[in-house]
Amino acid sequence: MRYSEEELRKKLQLYFVMGSNNCLKDPEIVLQEAIEGGITFFQFREKGTHAKKGSEKIKLAKKLQAICKQNGIPFIVNDDLELALEIDADGIHIGQEDEDPLKVRKMIGDKLLGISVHNLNEANQALAQGANYLGVGPMYETTTKKDIREVKGPEVIVELRENNLTVPIVGIGGIQKGLIKSVIEAGADGVAVISAISNSENPREAVKDLLEEMK
Numbered sequence: 001m002r003y004s005e006e007e008l009r010k011k012l013q014l015y016f017v018m019g020s021n022n023c024l025k026d027p028e029i030v031l032q033e034a035i036e037g038g039i040t041f042f043q044f045r046e047k048g049t050h051a052k053k054g055s056e057k058i059k060l061a062k063k064l065q066a067i068c069k070q071n072g073i074p075f076i077v078n079d080d081l082e083l084a085l086e087i088d089a090d091g092i093h094i095g096q097e098d099e100d101p102l103k104v105r106k107m108i109g110d111k112l113l114g115i116s117v118h119n120l121n122e123a124n125q126a127l128a129q130g131a132n133y134l135g136v137g138p139m140y141e142t143t144t145k146k147d148i149r150e151v152k153g154p155e156v157i158v159e160l161r162e163n164n165l166t167v168p169i170v171g172i173g174g175i176q177k178g179l180i181k182s183v184i185e186a187g188a189d190g191v192a193v194i195s196a197i198s199n200s201e202n203p204r205e206a207v208k209d210l211l212e213e214m215k
Contacts, residue, residue, distance in 0.1 A: 012190035019046040037207025045078035101129035138173025154186035161187035
C-alpha cells in the first residue's frame with residue numbers, strides 16, 4: 001500500500017466523488033475548484049444516465065487524473081478495473097454488487113482498494129478481502145444513486161467502531177452541508193460527497209463550508 005493507515009485517514013477527510021453527469025459545469029473546472037477549496041481525495045465515478053463511455057470516458061479520466069496528480073490528490077476509479085489499470089490510477093473503489101474483491105486485489109497489487117459496506121458483516125468480509133478503507137452508508141437519503149440500500153445513518157459506523165474495527169472509514173450517501181458532524185462523531189475519518197460539491201455554483205466555497213463543519 002502506498003499510504004500508511006494514518007496517512008490514509010488524513011487523506012480521506014473530504015472525499016469528492018464525481019463524474020461528468022454530476023456536474024453543472026465542465027468537470028475539469030469543478031475538480032480544480034474543489035481542490036482549491038481543500039478536498040483531500042478524489043474518486044472518478046462515471047456512471048448512470050448520460051455518463052461517458054469508451055474512449056470518451058478514458059479521455060476524461062486521464063484529464064481529471066492529471067489535475068489530481070499536479071495537486072497531490074489520490075485518484076481512485078469507481079468500479080472499472082480495466083480503466084484503473086490502464087491509466088495506473090492510485091486505486092479502485094467497488095460496491096457489494098461490483099467486481100470480486102479478491103480478483104481486484106490480486107490485479108491491482110498494492111494500490112488502494114475501497115469497498116462500500118452497509119453493515120458489520122460486510123465490513124468484516126471486506127477487510128478479509130483486502131480493503132484498505134471502507135465507504136459506509138448510506139448515511140442519508142440520496143438522489144445520486146438509484147440502487148440505494150436502506151438508510152441506517154451514522155449508527156452503522158458506531159457499531160463498526162464498537163466492534164473494534166480500526167480501519168479507515170468514510171461515511172457516504174446523501175451527505176450535505178449541516179450533516180457532517182454526526183458522521184464524524186460516529187467514528188468516521190471523513191465523508192464522501194458528490195452533489196454537495198458538484199452541484200454547487202461555487203465548488204471552491206462549497207468545499208470550504210464542508211471542511212468548516214469538521215472543525
